[in-house]
C-alpha cells in the first residue's frame with residue numbers, strides 16, 4: 001500500500017480524556033455478523049480498453065488479421081495480400097502473404113500501430129512471435145523492428161532481429177527484442193528480406209516481464225494493482241459485454257479457452273456504444289479468456305465469479321423479444337453454464353476439466369459462485385433464469401447462484417425483481433448503482449431493513465457519479481467511503497461489493513469514473529482505488545455495533561455528514577473503526593470501547609487518513625501521488641479504553657487499535 005508514514009500529531013490526537021464532541025460507542029463485547037472473505041472485490045469488464053490494450057499484455061492490434069477490415073491496425077507496403085485459405089488456425093482463417101517487391105530499392109512489409117502506439121521501455125525484453133511458412137522453393141527471411149516514428153522526424157529503429165523461415169509447414173518462430181530507448185508511441189515493423197515468399201499469421205509481441213511471468217500474460221503493473229487491493233472476489237468478464245448488443249456478440253466463454261491462436265475474435269460493444277467516444281478498432285481477441293481470468297483470481301487470492309448470458313441480449317438495445325432466445329431453446333446456454341462449472345471444478349479426465357488441465361491447471365479452480373445474466377429485467381428474466389437454476393442446482397447443489405435486480409437500485413424493475421429472485425431462491429442478488437452524491441449520502445442505512453431471510457446482496461457495480469462531475473475526483477471517492485460504512489455494518493446480508501468499472505486507458509475510455517487509469521507505460525490508482533483498498537485490507541472478521549447517541553452513524557440528521565462503522569479482526573485481535581467526515585468542518589471524535597475484558601486496554605492506535613487538497617481533483621498520470629493514504633502512529637496512554645481523534649473535514653479515517 002502506498003502509505004506515507006508521517007506523524008501528523010496536530011491532525012490526530014489520541015489520548016484519554018480529551019474533550020470530544022462526538023462519542024462513538026463501540027461494543028467490543030458484542031461481535032455481530034461475520035464479514036465474508038468475499039466482501040470487497042473487483043469487477044472486471046473489457047471496457048475502456050481494459051483487456052485488449054490494457055491488462056492483457058499483447059501489444060499488437062489485430063494480430064490475426066480477423067478484424068472486419070483485415071488490415072485495421074496495420075499499414076502494409078510493397079506486395080502484401082490477405083488470404084484466408086490454408087491457414088493454420090481454423091477459427092482465425094486470415095493471414096498475410098509477403099511477396100518480394102521485385103526491386104532492390106523497394107520494400108515489402110507491414111507496420112502495426114499497437115493500441116494507441118506500441119510502447120516499450122529501454123532495456124526491457126519483448127518476445128516477438130509469429131506463425132509462418134515459406135511459400136516458394138527459396139527460404140524466406142523477415143526483419144522485425146521496434147521503431148520510434150517520431151524520433152528526430154525520422155523513423156529510428158530501437159531494436160531489431162531477423163528470422164529465417166525455412167519450413168514450408170506452418171511453424172511458430174520467436175525472437176527477443178531489447179530496445180535501446182523508451183518509446184511511448186512506437187511501432188512494430190516487419191520487412192521481407194529475401195527473394196522467398198512467406199506467409200505470416202498471429203503476429204504477437206509481449207513484454208517478457210508479465211505478471212507471474214506467464215507467456216500469454218498480463219501487464220505486471222496493472223495486475224499488481226489488483227493484487228494490492230487484496231480482493232475477496234473477482235467478477236468477470238462484465239458487464240454489458242456478457243449480454244452482447246445482439247446474441248451473436250455476447251461473450252462466449254468457450255471461444256475464450258484453448259490455444260490462444262485459435263480463439264475467434266468477438267466484437268466489443270464499447271466500440272460503438274457512445275458515439276462521442278467511438279472506437280471502431282475495439283475488439284475482443286479473447287486472449288485474456290476464462291482460463292486466464294480463473295488463474296488471475298487464484299493468483300490474487302480472490303474467489304472467481306464468472307457471469308454468463310441468460311439468453312437475453314442487452315435489453316437496453318433489444319426491445320423486441322425476437323432478439324432473445326426463447327425459453328424452450330435455452331439448452332445450449334444452460335450447457336454453457338454447466339460446462340463452465342466442469343471446466344473450473346471438474347476432474348482432469350472430465351471433458352472440460354481436461355481442457356483446463358491441458359491448459360496448465362490440473363487442479364480444480366474451486367469455483368463457488370456463478371452469476372447468470374447481467375442487467376436483465378422484466379418477467380422474461382425470471383422465466384429465463386429459472387431453468388438455469390434448476391439445472392445448476394440439480395448437478396451442482398453447492399454452487400451459489402447470483403441473480404440480477406436490473407440496471408438500477410430502485411424503481412419498478414428493481415421492485416419487481418427482488419421478490420422474483422427470492423421466489424427462485426437465488427443465493428445472491430446483484431445490485432447496480434451509478435448514482436450522484438445524494439444517493440451515497442442518504443443510503444448508508446439502505447440495507448438496515450432488508451429481509452434477512454432472503455438472498456444476500458452483491459453490490460456488483462457502483463460508483464459515485466458526481467452531479468455534473470462524471471469524472472474521477474476525491475469527493476466522489478469520499479461519498480463511496482461514507483456509503484460503504486453501511487455495507488460493512490450490514491455484512492450479515494451484504495456479502496460482496498465491487499466498484500465499477502475497474503480500468504480505463506487515458507486515450508481509449510468510454511466510461512468515467514474508473515478505479516485505475518493507465519497509458520501504455522504507466523498506471524495510477526485513483527482516490528476511489530484507495531477507498532476500496534482501505535476497506536479491503538481492513539475488513540476484519542466481524543462487525544461490532546457502533547453508535548452515536550444510541551443510533552448507527554449514517555450521516556443523517558444530527559450527525560452532520562458523519563459516517564462510521566467498526567469491526568474486529570479476530571485473527572490478530574485488532575479493532576478497526578472507519579469514520580468518514582463528509583462535512584466542511586473537522587470533527588472531534590472519541591472512540592469509546594465498551595465491554596472490553598477485565599484488564600484489556602488499548603495499547604496502540606494507528607490512523608490512516610485519505611484526504612485531498614482539492615476535493616475536485618484526483619491522481620493523474622502527471623501527478624500520480626497527489627492523493628494517497630497517510631499513516632499516523634499515535635501514542636496511547638496507559639489503560640486506555642477510549643481514544644480521541646480529530647477527523648479533518650472531508651476525510652476518510654481508518655483507526656486500527658490494539
Ligand code: AHR
Nearest residue numbers: 239240241374375500501
Ligand atoms: O460498468 C459499465 C457498465 O455499466 C456495465 O457494463 C453494465 O453492467 C452497466 O450498465
